[in-house]
Amino acid sequence: MAAITTGGAGPERANALASGAGHTGGLTADPSAPPGVDLSPGAALESGFRPAPRRRMTWRVRLRRDKTLLLMTLPAIVLVIIFNYLPMFGVITSFEFYDPLVGVLHSQFIGLDNFRQLFGDPLFWKAVVNTLEISAVQLILYFPIPIVLALLLNTVVSNKVRAFVSAVVYLPHFFSWVLVVSIFLQMLGGAGLLNTFLIHHHITPWNVMTDPSTFKLLVTSQAVWKEAGWGLIVFLAALAAIDPTLYEAAAADGAGRWRRMWHITLPGMKGVIILMLVLRLGNALTVGFEQMLIQRDAVGHESADVLDTFAFYYGIGTNNYGYGAAAGLFKSVISLVLIYGANRLAHAFGEDGLYRK
Amino acid sequence: MTELGFEGALAPRGLATAPPRRRAKGRPVWEEPPTKAGQFGKGTVIAVVLAVVIVPLYCVVLTSLSTQGAINRAGGLVLVPHGLTFDAYRQVFENSTVTRALEVTFGITIVGTAISMVVSVLCAYGLSRHRSFAHRTILMTLIVTMFVSGGLIPTFIVVSELGGYDQYWALILPSSVSVFNILVLRSFFAGTAIDLIDAARLDGAGEWRILWSVVLPTSRAVTAVITLFYAVGYWNTFFGAMLYMPADQQKWPIQYVLYQYVNLGMTMPGVANSGYGGIHQQSSPLSLSMAVVVLTVLPIVIVYPFVQKHFAKGMLTGAIKG
Numbered sequence: 270m271a272a273i274t275t276g277g278a279g280p281e282r283a284n285a286l287a288s289g290a291g292h293t294g295g296l297t298a299d300p301s302a303p304p305g306v307d308l309s310p311g312a313a314l315e316s317g318f319r320p321a322p323r324r325r326m327t328w329r330v331r332l333r334r335d336k337t338l339l340l341m342t343l344p345a346i347v348l349v350i351i352f353n354y355l356p357m358f359g360v361i362t363s364f365e366f367y368d369p370l371v372g373v374l375h376s377q378f379i380g381l382d383n384f385r386q387l388f389g390d391p392l393f394w395k396a397v398v399n400t401l402e403i404s405a406v407q408l409i410l411y412f413p414i415p416i417v418l419a420l421l422l423n424t425v426v427s428n429k430v431r432a433f434v435s436a437v438v439y440l441p442h443f444f445s446w447v448l449v450v451s452i453f454l455q456m457l458g459g460a461g462l463l464n465t466f467l468i469h470h471h472i473t474p475w476n477v478m479t480d481p482s483t484f485k486l487l488v489t490s491q492a493v494w495k496e497a498g499w500g501l502i503v504f505l506a507a508l509a510a511i512d513p514t515l516y517e518a519a520a521a522d523g524a525g526r527w528r529r530m531w532h533i534t535l536p537g538m539k540g541v542i543i544l545m546l547v548l549r550l551g552n553a554l555t556v557g558f559e560q561m562l563i564q565r566d567a568v569g570h571e572s573a574d575v576l577d578t579f580a581f582y583y584g585i586g587t588n589n590y591g592y593g594a595a596a597g598l599f600k601s602v603i604s605l606v607l608i609y610g611a612n613r614l615a616h617a618f619g620e621d622g623l624y625r626k
Numbered sequence: 627m628t629e630l631g632f633e634g635a636l637a638p639r640g641l642a643t644a645p646p647r648r649r650a651k652g653r654p655v656w657e658e659p660p661t662k663a664g665q666f667g668k669g670t671v672i673a674v675v676l677a678v679v680i681v682p683l684y685c686v687v688l689t690s691l692s693t694q695g696a697i698n699r700a701g702g703l704v705l706v707p708h709g710l711t712f713d714a715y716r717q718v719f720e721n722s723t724v725t726r727a728l729e730v731t732f733g734i735t736i737v738g739t740a741i742s743m744v745v746s747v748l749c750a751y752g753l754s755r756h757r758s759f760a761h762r763t764i765l766m767t768l769i770v771t772m773f774v775s776g777g778l779i780p781t782f783i784v785v786s787e788l789g790g791y792d793q794y795w796a797l798i799l800p801s802s803v804s805v806f807n808i809l810v811l812r813s814f815f816a817g818t819a820i821d822l823i824d825a826a827r828l829d830g831a832g833e834w835r836i837l838w839s840v841v842l843p844t845s846r847a848v849t850a851v852i853t854l855f856y857a858v859g860y861w862n863t864f865f866g867a868m869l870y871m872p873a874d875q876q877k878w879p880i881q882y883v884l885y886q887y888v889n890l891g892m893t894m895p896g897v898a899n900s901g902y903g904g905i906h907q908q909s910s911p912l913s914l915s916m917a918v919v920v921l922t923v924l925p926i927v928i929v930y931p932f933v934q935k936h937f938a939k940g941m942l943t944g945a946i947k948g
Contacts, residue, residue: 328759335759337833341752342764344745345803349771352800354786356776362783372787421671434672436934437679443854443926445862448882451888451919452682455689455703460912463683466703494678499678502937513654520656527668559865563889577778584779596775608773 364592383595415500439498513536550607690916750811
């Protein structure tokens with residue numbers, strides 16, 4: 270990438286200049302002469318023969334040159350400001366007793382009352398604990414699966430088999446949570462395939478979908494079913510990027526299959542593995558919001574409430590918006606700290622993580 | 627969620643767009659031949675993994691096509707075909723709630739994807755030209771939103787105060803810009819065809835013309851993938867409906883209807899009392915709800931193979947190498 274940009278910088282910049290001149294030329298000079306034609310030899314000369322010296326352009330010139338580009342980014346910026354930045358200022362509702370009738374700006378300011386109430390709420394702490402527990406279970410049970418699967422699939426010689434398996438496993442990534450839970454309900458629920466089988470063989474039926482004691486394993490297996498394919502694609506791509514001549518050289522030096530995996534494959538994947546780990550840690554407080562929401566009624570709020578669903582049910586569900594916003598703000602702040610911490614960890618491992626040092 | 631951060635990691639340093647290395651056909655000569663046990667173990671694992679994904683889908687499809695007799699015989703989901711019928715689908719399509727929801731969802735998906743693609747492609751191109759004015763500032767403004775968010779309730783309040791309650795746009799606009807997708811598009815636009823762009827510029831083409839006739843045609847694969855991402859997102863709209871239109875059945879998207887029928891066990895209108903004296907064999911609610919499940923998956927499964935081939939090839943390989 271670096272090579273491309275530095276190599277491309279000279280000519281592209283020169284041409285941008287040329288096109289800028291073309292615009293003004295078209296406006297001032299006689300319009301009968303097509304601006305592109307008379308400019309092209311000069312521009313070609315410039316881009317071809319003038320290597321380094323860069324004229325500094327004033328910001329006015331650059332603004333005029335790039336006004337079309339800026340115009341193009343405008344719709345996205347407007348949308349992001351309205352739906353991403355406005356809500357950031359909307360967090361002031363967590364210091365208010367928000368009344369929808371009078372709006373954010375005129376609601377009663379109550380200082381830290383929402384937070385005081387929140388930190389004394391056992392349901393809130395239950396939600397925090399549930400969130401962390403589910404995250405931990407997912408980290409241990411779910412995280413390694415795509416890696417192992419990618420390593421295994423990478424040893425399959427046939428391109429067709431590899432492509433087919435990853436395509437099939439990736440498919441559920443595009444299903445909605447409603448759909449995934451529906452399918453699990455039909456497989457493991459009270460009237461599902463598993464229990465039909467158990468009853469048929471006179472074994473005590475076990476409704477997995479409503480059993481709070483195994484709920485964390487259930488949501489993890491759902492996450493694996495839905496998202497393992499995505500991880501698989503990412504790790505397979507990382508494996509494909511490893512230089513095959515390394516393997517050949519190692520094999521020539523007498524390294525067997527397992528030593529090659531240990532000394533070439535795993536170091537080659539290290540960057541991506543750590544990146545994914547950083548993301549997982551940074552998102553530790555985000556565990557499938559819709560997934561929990563859908564299954565909350567079936568297993569009860571005791572085991573299914575996580576931070577997001579807590580904010581939803583005790584904020585919007587009870588019209589106590591400020592309270593829910595306070596829970597949301599708590600989550601956002603801790604998440605930022607986690608992302609920062611996870612990055613420090615990645616840097617300690619000598620990797621880039623989310624951003625560079 | 628993961629996707630956002632994942633791309634965020636790669637975006638600031640830019641993504642390389644080198645074509646993925648093609649693997650040589652067959653086993654390289656230096657590699658030791660596989661052991662019998664290893665082959666067997668590998669085959670078993672792969673077969674199990676495939677079965678875990680495919681068998682549930684197969685059961686759902688088969689049950690939606692089964693007669694009540696077959697479902698009774700199996701005592702639930704059908705594993706072995708026995709007595710097939712399209713009755714469930716006939717009934718589902720007579721059910722105005724489901725057909726209405728399909729209409730609504732197709733509408734949201736088409737309009738939403740169009741808006742998202744136009745906005746994202748324009749923004750990505752606008753930011754992709756080297757050293758353009760303020761592009762770094764704009765990029766940072768966008769990237770910040772991937773890590774910092776106001777949270778669920780402030781977003782809800784903003785949309786409500788803008789009058790989004792019970793409005794379709796509340797399902798589309800708040801999620802119409804995915805910074806992740808913009809960054810992926812941008813990195814491709816920045817990497818592709820600098821020579822072509824220069825040539826076009828010398829011929830007097832403006833930015834719009836360059837985007838439309840040079841950049842877009844050379845990045846079909848990535849635009850196809852991003853279109854699919856957006857479209858799937860809109861097709862799977864669920865929570866937005868729960869937030870903004872919980873009361874108005876006429877505006878429910880299909881995912882929300884599916885949630886009502888399958889997860890909450892709401893009976894479908896028309897099923898409860900249609901058992902009296904019908905000539906046709908009565909379809910069970912199970913085959914009906916499975917038919918709704920199939921209808922929800924179908925569009926994704928139909929489109930998927932056409933776009934799937936681009937995934938590994940273009941975007942993710944490029945992203946990883948960046």
